[in-house]
Amino acid sequence: MPPELPEIVCRAREMSRRLAGRMITHVEALQPKCLNVPVATLRKALSGARISGVLNRGKWLFVETSKGHLLLNLGMGGEILLVPTDRLPQKWRVRFDLDHSESLAVNFWWFGYAHYVPTAKLGKHAMTAGLGPNALDVSLDDFRALLAGRRGAIKPFLLDQTHVAGIGNAYIHDILFRARLHPLRPISSLSQPEIDGLHAAIRTEFERSIQLGAAFFEVDLDGKPGGFAASDLLVGYRQGKPCPQCGTTVEKIKTGTTATFICPRCQPLRAPSPKRRSTRVKKA
Numbered sequence: 642m643p644p645e646l647p648e649i650v651c652r653a654r655e656m657s658r659r660l661a662g663r664m665i666t667h668v669e670a671l672q673p674k675c676l677n678v679p680v681a682t683l684r685k686a687l688s689g690a691r692i693s694g695v696l697n698r699g700k701w702l703f704v705e706t707s708k709g710h711l712l713l714n715l716g717m718g719g720e721i722l723l724v725p726t727d728r729l730p731q732k733w734r735v736r737f738d739l740d741h742s743e744s745l746a747v748n749f750w751w752f753g754y755a756h757y758v759p760t761a762k763l764g765k766h767a768m769t770a771g772l773g774p775n776a777l778d779v780s781l782d783d784f785r786a787l788l789a790g791r792r793g794a795i796k797p798f799l800l801d802q803t804h805v806a807g808i809g810n811a812y813i814h815d816i817l818f819r820a821r822l823h824p825l826r827p828i829s830s831l832s833q834p835e836i837d838g839l840h841a842a843i844r845t846e847f848e849r850s851i852q853l854g855a856a857f858f859e860v861d862l863d864g865k866p867g868g869f870a871a872s873d874l875l876v877g878y879r880q881g882k883p884c885p886q887c888g889t890t891v892e893k894i895k896t897g898t899t900a901t902f903i904c905p906r907c908q909p910l911r912a913p914s915p916k917r918r919s920t921r922v923k924k925a
């Protein structure tokens with residue numbers, strides 16, 4: 642599973658806390674194809690750079706330094722470890738040596754990147770310039786505006802990083818379940834309460850994971866896995882198990898090119914009838 646917003650938020654906070662003020666003294670790269678500039682250029686650009694903080698945009702880490710930005714994307718199963726330079730892990734692809742004889746050892750398995758971008762050119766970095774706002778930074782009003790007049794189904798819309806950044810295939814199932822939405826519901830069929838519920842579901846799901854230190858399949862700078870376990874999932878990857886809400890068997894269904902895990906009872910494809918909704922409102 643590639644990291645999503647909770648994992649990257651936790652990593653950015655941890656890196657900010659532990660790396661701010663530290664100086665990069667040397668750079669080595671064993672896998673030049675994950676770089677956007679030649680190794681020598683990267684080394685020259687970042688040697689002597691002081692780290693001021695680390696932020697995230699979607700699934701990217703933005704390491705801010707006195708000499709420009711280092712943009713890291715961990716791809717699938719990547720990790721960043723802070724280790725003594727004389728005790729490097731067995732596998733690393735790019736290494737940033739720091740002061741006090743420590744190193745950031747970055748390992749990518751698949752689709753990982755380490756890009757150097759001068760701060761003035763950040764807006765022109767092709768892979769991040771088009772990213773939408775971080776999912777947790779979208780206000781309810783912005784979210785309503787984002788969905789207004791959209792066509793197509795809700796699931797692919799949420800996964801498109803140019804709309805909202807940070808939602809991926811690990812958390813989408815439980816976000817839709819919390820919002821009681823079928824992944825193929827057309828956006829145009831969503832009622833205002835459903836849209837508001839979806840906005841809340843994204844926040845609840847992500848904030849809960851962040852509180853637990855994010856997903857178990859990602860590790861922190863010390864190599865310790867996050868506290869959000871597979872058993873914390875509600876319906877995601879739980880086909881054949883009972884829905885935590887109603888006990889109906891969770892199903893894995895095909896949704897375009899991807900699969901989605903849903904409770905067929907809690908997440909019906911047809912919108913709840915407006916008649917029933919208004920009756921309920923009257924009663925209340």
Ligand SMILES: [Zn+2]
Nearest residue numbers: 884887904907
């Ligand atoms: Zn259910």
